[in-house]
Amino acid sequence: MSERSDPQDGAAPLHEGGDAAPYRAQRGATSATLSTLPSSGIRRFFELLDGATDLISLAVGQPDFPTPAQITRAAADAMLAGHTGYTSNYGLLELREALSRHLEHRYGVYYRPSEELLLTTGVSEALDVSMRALLDPGDEVLVPEPGYVAYQPVVMMAGGVYVPVPTTPEDGFMLTAEALRARITPATKAVLLAYPSNPTGAVMTREALEQVAEVAREHDLFVISDELYDRLVYGVEHVCFASLPGMRERTVLLGGFSKSYAMTGWRLGYVAARADLLEAIMKIHQYVMMSAPTAAQYAALEAFHSAEEDVRGMIAEYDRRRLLLLRRITEIGLPLVEPRGAFYAFPNVRSVGLDGQEFAEALLEEERVAVVPGVAFGASGRDFVRICYAASYDELSEALDRIERFVRRRLPAAESPSLGQVPTAQP
Numbered sequence: 001m002s003e004r005s006d007p008q009d010g011a012a013p014l015h016e017g018g019d020a021a022p023y024r025a026q027r028g029a030t031s032a033t034l035s036t037l038p039s040s041g042i043r044r045f046f047e048l049l050d051g052a053t054d055l056i057s058l059a060v061g062q063p064d065f066p067t068p069a070q071i072t073r074a075a076a077d078a079m080l081a082g083h084t085g086y087t088s089n090y091g092l093l094e095l096r097e098a099l100s101r102h103l104e105h106r107y108g109v110y111y112r113p114s115e116e117l118l119l120t121t122g123v124s125e126a127l128d129v130s131m132r133a134l135l136d137p138g139d140e141v142l143v144p145e146p147g148y149v150a151y152q153p154v155v156m157m158a159g160g161v162y163v164p165v166p167t168t169p170e171d172g173f174m175l176t177a178e179a180l181r182a183r184i185t186p187a188t189k190a191v192l193l194a195y196p197s198n199p200t201g202a203v204m205t206r207e208a209l210e211q212v213a214e215v216a217r218e219h220d221l222f223v224i225s226d227e228l229y230d231r232l233v234y235g236v237e238h239v240c241f242a243s244l245p246g247m248r249e250r251t252v253l254l255g256g257f258s259k260s261y262a263m264t265g266w267r268l269g270y271v272a273a274r275a276d277l278l279e280a281i282m283k284i285h286q287y288v289m290m291s292a293p294t295a296a297q298y299a300a301l302e303a304f305h306s307a308e309e310d311v312r313g314m315i316a317e318y319d320r321r322r323l324l325l326l327r328r329i330t331e332i333g334l335p336l337v338e339p340r341g342a343f344y345a346f347p348n349v350r351s352v353g354l355d356g357q358e359f360a361e362a363l364l365e366e367e368r369v370a371v372v373p374g375v376a377f378g379a380s381g382r383d384f385v386r387i388c389y390a391a392s393y394d395e396l397s398e399a400l401d402r403i404e405r406f407v408r409r410r411l412p413a414a415e416s417p418s419l420g421q422v423p424t425a426q427p
């Protein structure tokens with residue numbers, strides 16, 4: 001009999017066949033894998049934000065715009081019309097058809113709506129289910145660093161081995177074929193590409209992506225390409241990795257609605273991949289998520305249908321803020337690779353005599369401006385801070401005045417390093 005008997009006396013239940021104590025003694029309350037995950041480098045920092053007044057936050061990576069009204073209205077209408085149940089595990093077919101047209105129109109890469117597209121609960125879920133579908137224990141994944149905070153945990157939770165590949169200001173924070181090649185082993189299974197980049201704002205040029213494609217071909221690697229910020233590029237082209245010759249078959253393309261359409265709270269993303277890979281990813285999605293949020297799917301349908309002008313308006317406004325930030329940070333004297341995408345800038349603050357963590361904490365305390373210590377995105381980010389410019393122009397301007405005052409107190413203007421030598425991310 002394998003049924004567990006209920007404890008009569010409040011004691012812990014015994015497992016069948018004997019004494020549970022030695023068995024339980026070997027186990028922690030939570031999974032051993034969990035204890036190997038890095039703790040968030042910014043937790044302590046965000047604790048400091050609690051209760052702060054007169055604060056300008058350039059810390060959180062989400063649009064300050066509300067979702068365009070017609071998108072919200074479409075979702076409300078759909079719900080009032082009774083669309084409040086699950087959808088297909090893959091997501092609404094009509095939305096997959098619209099997504100397919102969108103990707104083909106923007107990037108010239110075609111995915112069959114019936115079997116090559118999956119709607120997910122944000123790119124967050126898309127990353128998780130893709131890793132779990134692709135990786136066996138011990139498989140190595142190469143990830144550009146500094147990089148988004150979730151990459152290492154999702155690789156590790158899938159049983160994979162996270163292998164950071166350094167990117168540098170000298171290379172405009174682009175991933176180089178040379179750095180990739182140096183870290184390839186027989187266990188390397190995939191590269192996680194992440195451009196436009198959070199936190200550096202770097203955008204890969206077509207040429208640089210072609211070199212990554214060459215490495216993927218040579219070593220038979222998969223590429224998981226997180227292109228969540230694809231629409232947020234300024235004066236440069238976003239090249240969809242899957243659109244490069246031969247890459248569609250080895251790419252798992254991840255995208256979403258959070259940033260481009262100001263829809264972070266709706267929780268909607270997608271995976272696009274060849275049918276056999278998508279089927280494997282779907283297998284996990286159907287058990288852990290069933291289907292992406294239904295109201296959000298109706299909202300996204302409306303976004304594709306009518307929000308292009310809103311998106312362009314937001315891009316233009318981010319660009320205006322980006323240029324302000326670039327000019328002011330340069331005047332202040334902090335080395336900065338010109339960010340060309342997303343809504344982040346990643347200046348080096350070492351010249352002020354502080355590392356990124358110290359800089360962020362002191363700036364918060366003395367000037368009530370919140371930025372994120374660069375070390376949160378990997379050890380190589382130690383001397384940097386991430387500034388998010390998805391805040392209003394006026395707030396950003398005021399925050400930059402405060403940053404200037406903060407830096408001047410420590411570094412008189414005469415001592416500011418000259419910036420001419422800092423390369424930009426793009427020609």
Ligand SMILES: Cc1ncc(COP(=O)(O)O)c(C=O)c1O
Pocket residue numbers: 061121122123124125148194197198226228256257258264267268269
């Ligand atoms: C690079 C990157 N990927 C994925 C995500 C997760 O996005 P979501 O789950 O909202 O689609 C974020 C969020 O900030 C991000 O910056």
